[in-house]
Amino acid sequence: MLFHGLSAFPITPADPRGRVDIDALNSLVRRIDEAGAESVGLLGSTGSYMYLNREEKRRAIEAAVDCLGGRTPVIVGVGSLRTDQSIALAQDARDAGAQGLLLAPVSYTPLGDDEVFEHFAAVATATDLPLCVYNNPGTTHFSVSNTLLRRLAGVANIVAVKNPALPAADMVAAHRATQSAVPADFAIGYSGDWLVADAILSGGVAWYSVIAGLLPEPAVKLMRAAQAGDRAETQRISALFEPLWALFRELSSYRVVHAAANLLDLSRFDPPRPILPLSPADRQRVTAALDALSSV
Amino acid sequence: MLFHGLSAFPITPADPRGRVDIDALNSLVRRIDEAGAESVGLLGSTGSYMYLNREEKRRAIEAAVDCLGGRTPVIVGVGSLRTDQSIALAQDARDAGAQGLLLAPVSYTPLGDDEVFEHFAAVATATDLPLCVYNNPGTTHFSVSNTLLRRLAGVANIVAVKNPALPAADMVAAHRATQSAVPADFAIGYSGDWLVADAILSGGVAWYSVIAGLLPEPAVKLMRAAQAGDRAETQRISALFEPLWALFRELSSYRVVHAAANLLDLSRFDPPRPILPLSPADRQRVTAALDALSSV
Numbered sequence: 001m002l003f004h005g006l007s008a009f010p011i012t013p014a015d016p017r018g019r020v021d022i023d024a025l026n027s028l029v030r031r032i033d034e035a036g037a038e039s040v041g042l043l044g045s046t047g048s049y050m051y052l053n054r055e056e057k058r059r060a061i062e063a064a065v066d067c068l069g070g071r072t073p074v075i076v077g078v079g080s081l082r083t084d085q086s087i088a089l090a091q092d093a094r095d096a097g098a099q100g101l102l103l104a105p106v107s108y109t110p111l112g113d114d115e116v117f118e119h120f121a122a123v124a125t126a127t128d129l130p131l132c133v134y135n136n137p138g139t140t141h142f143s144v145s146n147t148l149l150r151r152l153a154g155v156a157n158i159v160a161v162k163n164p165a166l167p168a169a170d171m172v173a174a175h176r177a178t179q180s181a182v183p184a185d186f187a188i189g190y191s192g193d194w195l196v197a198d199a200i201l202s203g204g205v206a207w208y209s210v211i212a213g214l215l216p217e218p219a220v221k222l223m224r225a226a227q228a229g230d231r232a233e234t235q236r237i238s239a240l241f242e243p244l245w246a247l248f249r250e251l252s253s254y255r256v257v258h259a260a261a262n263l264l265d266l267s268r269f270d271p272p273r274p275i276l277p278l279s280p281a282d283r284q285r286v287t288a289a290l291d292a293l294s295s296v
Numbered sequence: 297m298l299f300h301g302l303s304a305f306p307i308t309p310a311d312p313r314g315r316v317d318i319d320a321l322n323s324l325v326r327r328i329d330e331a332g333a334e335s336v337g338l339l340g341s342t343g344s345y346m347y348l349n350r351e352e353k354r355r356a357i358e359a360a361v362d363c364l365g366g367r368t369p370v371i372v373g374v375g376s377l378r379t380d381q382s383i384a385l386a387q388d389a390r391d392a393g394a395q396g397l398l399l400a401p402v403s404y405t406p407l408g409d410d411e412v413f414e415h416f417a418a419v420a421t422a423t424d425l426p427l428c429v430y431n432n433p434g435t436t437h438f439s440v441s442n443t444l445l446r447r448l449a450g451v452a453n454i455v456a457v458k459n460p461a462l463p464a465a466d467m468v469a470a471h472r473a474t475q476s477a478v479p480a481d482f483a484i485g486y487s488g489d490w491l492v493a494d495a496i497l498s499g500g501v502a503w504y505s506v507i508a509g510l511l512p513e514p515a516v517k518l519m520r521a522a523q524a525g526d527r528a529e530t531q532r533i534s535a536l537f538e539p540l541w542a543l544f545r546e547l548s549s550y551r552v553v554h555a556a557a558n559l560l561d562l563s564r565f566d567p568p569r570p571i572l573p574l575s576p577a578d579r580q581r582v583t584a585a586l587d588a589l590s591s592v
Contacts, residue, residue: 050404083569108346119570273379274415
């Protein structure tokens with residue numbers, strides 16, 4: 001059941017040279033554990049995996065695994081532009097005690113389905129850890145079709161997918177189409193915080209959540225309401241999140257959640273350049289959106 | 297006049313672990329020098345800059361500069377996802393004796409204009425080398441608008457742009473629009489081999505060429521015909537290149553030129569995984585396309 005429930009993706013606080021702030025990371029991870037999320041999604045897009053070097057990623061994984069002491073499992077993003085690098089990162093994650101892997105088809109030269117298939121097969125079979133296909137076309141510029149997902153589901157250790165959630169009107173049909181492509185025990189989960197409540201109500205078994213990495217308590221409440229099929233409570237909590245999610249859509253969740261972490265004194269650092277910190281005016285809007293969440 | 301004329305972009309032959317084959321690189325660079333191209337474009341997209349680590353890139357630059365002995369200048373691609381990394385790569389290129397820099401706005405988290413501007417300003421002013429803006433939306437997923445280019449042209453050391461060439465019907469207007477955005481001495485050049493002859497006939501001052509990295513002699517002939525405004529000779533040579541360029545469009549120039557380098561015994565290695573080598577059937581098509589070029 002590793003790829004089920006709420007997976008909380010913390011930022012990876014790091015100084016301007018890319019050195020991870022282990023104390024700050026531990027604080028974030030501890031909050032997730034205490035709030036009762038089902039897993040920590042370390043080094044996802046939110047966790048800057050494409051901006052940190054191998055040594056710093058290893059430090060982050062070791063610290064998080066150590067901090068959690070086995071209570072909450074750790075899923076680690078191991079995407080990179082090279083197959084051999086992703087294999088090395090997967091082995092690092094295993095050696096550090098992680099429980100699962102998350103692999104995105106990162107590209108520079110645009111990739112074809114056969115290339116992505118071979119890449120995933122090589123990384124998935126390099127360790128015994130279960131692996132989730134991280135389908136994130138907005139950053140990788142590669143979309144994992146259901147045809148490709150069916151092939152990937154036949155590879156040893158590939159047991160789950162993290163798909164982008166769609167608007168509510170399209171979600172039920174999209175979820176059924178994905179289900180029909182994979183075995184019954186293949187775990188279909190979703191990301192895209194502002195759309196995920198409907199994805200869970202439509203049958204998704206996991207929420208891969210940016211905001212749960214920073215504010216795990218209200219995120220757990222939202223997830224429990226959606227899992228229970230309680231549409232009224234789901235809508236009530238979603239409405240409280242909406243000001244923050246409007247900023248996610250406008251400014252990107254990556255920038256907003258880094259600014260929010262600073263405002264909440266959970267990180268001292270900005271995102272890595274060339275990403276710029278939010279303007280003072282936008283930071284004020286983030287403060288207002290965070291205030292709205294106090295009544296969850 | 298560094299960013300004028302024919303800039304030939306060789307592949308960077310490397311073993312499956314990403315170790316550069318210096319002998320093979322030197323052979324490619326020597327061919328470019330002997331054919332009379334105006335510059336070598338080292339570590340461009342064709343030269344796998346996003347797939348090689350800093351140490352290997354430094355080895356490649358040092359070898360190429362040494363091999364050329366100052367006869368043909370070397371322009372080095374220094375793009376990366378982090379500003380501090382691109383600064384370090386630019387300083388490595390300067391220390392190794394390169395004559396110019398090429399910087400692409402590589403992205404994972406999608407970037408805004410202000411972020412790209414600050415990134416370019418930081419890298420361009422980190423050395424005294426002249427820098428060309430490498431606008432390559434097909435791989436970076438960021439398009440440098442003329443509005444942004446105007447701002448960039450005001451930064452010290454930023455003196456040129458490498459834009460994607462457009463179909464002939466749009467090329468004159470596009471070139472004029474770019475010209476109107478930048479100072480008169482700003483060098484506007486083009487990439488996209490199969491479209492570049494018209495871009496030069498339209499006033500472009502540089503051809504940043506994939507095929508010139510492998511077959512510099514016929515590429516020089518095409519460039520000289522276009523520079524002379526000889527439309528008949530330009531069309532005659534372009535027609536001989538067309539079978540190869542049809543394969544560039546279908547399979548990507550990156551894959552095709554790696555296969556062609558193997559077929560011509562100029563490299564022993566395939567591109568880095570996850571990029572797959574061409575199928576035997578496609579390799580036969582490359583052989584046929586290369587044969588067509590013997591009559592240039």
